[in-house]
Amino acid sequence: MDQNTTAVVRLIEATELSGRDDLIAQAKRAFLDYLAALLAARREPAVENLRQMTDEGRASDRARLYGFASHYLDFDDAQANIAGHFSTVLYSVLLAVARPDDAVCDFLAAYIAGAELEGLLGARLNPEHRRQGWHSTGTVGTLGAAAAIVRLRRLTGERAAEVLSLAGTQSAGMAFEAGSDGKPLHAGFAAEHAVTAFRLVEAGLNARTNLFDDVTGWLAVFTDGRRYLDVARMQQEWLQPGQILEPGLWMKRHMYCSAAICAADGAEELYRQGLRMADVRSITVHFPPGADRALRYTRPQTGREGQFSVEFIIWQILQHGRIEDAYFRQSTVPQAFLEALPKFHRAYDVPTLPLSERAVPLTAETVDGRHWQADVREPQGSPARPLTIAQQKEKLEMAVGSLSAGHIIDTIGNWPDGEIGPCLDWIKGEMFP
Known part of the structure; x- marks a missing residue:
């Protein structure tokens, strides 16, 4: 095992949450948000179709179903360093491999370990990784999920490195799948x-344990040798304060790509100022160069494509005063939206920003010659303005109803005491009725 991989394995092994109430609280908030995203999608036709080919007794099958369902509506959290989604992969894999007698504190520590590895690797990869067309939820997420298993199952040394290695060699996911079930x-x-990867190592298969070697390792492959791990920096930054705290998690109120959140809140601001779609002559969405790659549909034809169209999201707000999530489930977008499309423009005149910062200003002109502008840098759901408790409860209620939402919130509020078993049983009952 090379020195880099040895250092990473030791960081994962040593991840503990004693005295870290801040990390525990945020991990619990992320789990509530994950459950809202997972359960909101459990009756979607595509999720039903995947469930039909899922063996409930196979951990790998459950992991695939949970990951697919929790990301299906694009209702799950995101994180700036990976330019992708954290909890959908991490909590899905943990729910799949956890044993009933696993302690909740270990379950949460495993989530944190996976999040740390993902976030610190993402900071080394991006923005180039995203611009090359990779979807880091699939690439970086696979390694994060393996790290979570390593921590939960208390794997050490060579065995831990082999699990990471076999997971890393399966890293994949291309961003062009946005708007389809592929994403x-x-x-x-x-x-x-x-x-x-975990099951294969358990069965006695082996793998190379030089996963993070600077010359031939995972990071070198994805960056064509231009980036190295910088172990000393990783050791300094691990849990300082923690990737889910800084740069933190973006949580959503609606079912669309998080790259549009600033623009959506900007559109809400313009609506409050009195701007209406019927009065718009032109509206321009301003991006830093390349910041709209995830918003790949400028002329979406379906609701699923509309989840990745800033034009469709802004149109809803200026047309109705709010986002209508039902639009994202429709087979075709409204004709009124298609007729309004010529009014929309994208510009790339915002200076390049650090990974942790977003800016998508809006400017508009109305038919009476008035000019409008909005520039929301910290929208609701961003790390600086997290969802309120009431908003998180409302999101969970959309998925399970008010009575169940209250019970879930109360139960998780009492964590990290106890075992994870009752939670595993309840989720399996919801996902395999």
Whole structure:
């Protein structure tokens, strides 16, 4: 095992949450958000179709289903360093491999370990990784999921490195799948592949343990040798304060790509100022160069494509005063939206920003010659303005109803005491009725 991989394995092994109430609280909030995203999608036709080919008794199958479902509506959290989604993969793999007698504190520590590895690797990869067309939920997420298993199952040394290695060699996911079932399958595949790697090592198969070697390792492959791990920096930054705290998690109120959140809140601001779609002559969405790659549909034809169209999201707000999530489930977008499309423009005149910062200003002109502008840098759901408790409860209620939502919130509020078993049983009952 090379020095880099040895150092990474030791960081994962040593991840503990004693005295870290801040990390525990955020991990619990992330789990509530994950459950809202997972359970909101459990009756979707595509999720039903995947469930039909899922063996409930196979951990790898459950991981794939949970990952797919929790990312299916694009309702799950995101993180700036990986430019992708954290909890959909990490909690899916942990729910799949956890044993009933596993302690909740270990379950949460495993989530944190996976998040640390993902975030610190993502900071080394991006923004180039995203611009090359990779979907890091599938690439980086596979390694994060493996790290979570390593921590939960208390694997050490060579065995831990082999699980990471076999997971890393399965890293994949291409961003062009946005708007299709392929994108949420990236989360499902990442979780599934990590479980498979763990099971293969359990069965006695081996793998090379030089996963993070500077010359031939995982990071060198994805960056064509231009980036190295920088172990000293990783050791300094691990849990300082923690990737889910800084740069933190972006949580959503609606079912669309998080790259549009600033623009959506900007559109809400313009609506409050009195701007209406019927009065718009032109509206321009301003991006830093390349910042709209995830918003790949400028002329979406379906609701699924509309989840990745800033034009469709802004149109809803200026047309109705709010986002209508039902639009994202429709087979065709409204004719009124298609007729309004010529009014929309994209510009790339915002200076390049650090990974942790977002800016998508809006400017508009109305038919009476007035000019409008909005520039929301910290929208609701961003790390600086997290969802309120009431908003998180409302999101969970959308998935399970008010009575169940209250019970879930109360139960998780009492964590990290106890074992994870009752939670595993309840989720399996919801996902395999």
